[in-house]
Amino acid sequence: MSWEHFVLGSADPAAVRAAAGDPAGSGLLAACGALLTALGRDPGNVDEDRVRASYPGVQTLRLPGSGLVVTVGELNILPDYFSRPADVAQAPARYLLPILQSVRAWNIRELRRTAGLPPPGRRRLAGALPYPAFGALAEIGEGFQLARLGSRCGIPPWERYPCVVARNAGHFAPFSWYRWQRFHLAARDLIGAAAAVGDHEEREALRTRARVCAGYADHFLQDSFAAGHLINKMQVMQWYAEWLAGSRFPVPDRGQLAALTVRAQPYLHGPGHYRPRPAGDGTDRLLPARDPGTPPVTDPQAALEAATAGERMLGSGVKGNDHSERSVAFARYRTFLASSVAQSAAGVLHGYFNKRSLVVSAGQDGSRYRAWGDWSMLAGAEGAGRAADAAALSRQAITDLLERGETAVSSRKIFELFPDHVEQDGVLLDLPSWHETYLRGRCATDFFRRRSTQLTRAFLTVTFRRLGALDPAG
Structure with missing residues (x-):
């Protein structure tokens, strides 16, 4: 895109x-x-x-x-x-x-x-x-x-392009919503900090950092309006790991991938992220819902950039009965993300829906429109316009703050524009329901079985099994 x-x-x-x-x-x-x-x-x-x-x-x-x-x-x-x-x-x-x-x-x-x-x-x-x-x-x-x-x-090896791609589930809904919000709000905070600084050079340095943060954030906002980015990449990879475990194909790291299915590790794909809740800190920030006893899972990039090993493990969402089991699961999580075969399955769906489009809405009562995606955004005026509206609001908020120190555009107002429902057979489904009632079955009966998918799997198995080390710990 x-x-x-x-x-x-x-x-x-x-x-x-x-x-x-x-x-x-x-x-x-x-x-x-x-x-x-x-x-x-x-x-x-x-x-x-x-x-x-x-x-x-x-x-x-x-x-x-x-x-x-x-x-x-x-x-x-x-x-x-x-x-x-x-x-x-x-x-x-x-x-x-x-x-x-x-x-x-x-x-x-x-x-x-x-x-x-x-x-x-x-x-x-x-x-x-x-x-x-x-x-x-x-x-x-x-x-x-x-x-x-x-x-x-x-x-560093973990910051080279293939490894950045391996961690990029944050570019797909619902993780993309929060990654946009995180850096958009960071930009707002930096502008506020700059206003309190007397030194001109230091103030301008903070304002430049804010603008970079805001520009970085808007990438994830724009991704959130692309049809191919409405798939939950981590969940699709987990489904593929389960499907491969039941196949006879030679698969690199088969045993490690099989231990990362949705049934074995239900939190990796961030199911609570579909249910935003107010942060309760007096701001308009939204947080993912968390059921009692569940980890505060984040997207893989956010998880692996955490400061300590414990925080990285917690952010990944892996579960286990004790620290030793969680450590083993986390090592498998790294292998899972680095697997070019597991990653390829999400690429199949990403390309399919970007090309074919989806009818979507923001909220159950939102107006429906057709969203296209990477390489096809301009195939529909309304979908392209909705993405442009949200992007313009995000830029306006930052420009207002830079020029006047205040804005009427709240981050929550922008967040609530993200499409979170998909029409399937005339019925509007929230994204989790669409994944479970339609997408999962379609993966098993169609996408994972396609000749092109199998040829890609075979090619990667022979030529490029792993994308590399995903963080300094390997």
């Missing part, structure tokens, strides 16, 4: 709706492509004032670690490549520049294709990697080339 993130972070909702109705005629996609071309022409010497004058409404900032200028729309893309806002802010230019230029090159191609324009010339943007020109194989090339880039730049 790279170019879609850029569009949602760069354009107002009316322009997004117009582009969905007429991608070629609206001019928005051509303008976005021209902006990326201008940014990529000489990335080390971008004139922010000129960019803002040439493209009214586009917000830019200079990242402190690399000195590179990015737009907010580009910030919205980078959580696919970095684990935390601080990693984006402090990434050295030797690592960030090839990523940024490659993403720009790929997005220029996709924006032009979607707008019905001829492809750009073969000349590569300065510093870009080759994979954007690989066509249908670009995503595969991206994985291998970014992994090598991370190695060359001395990036």
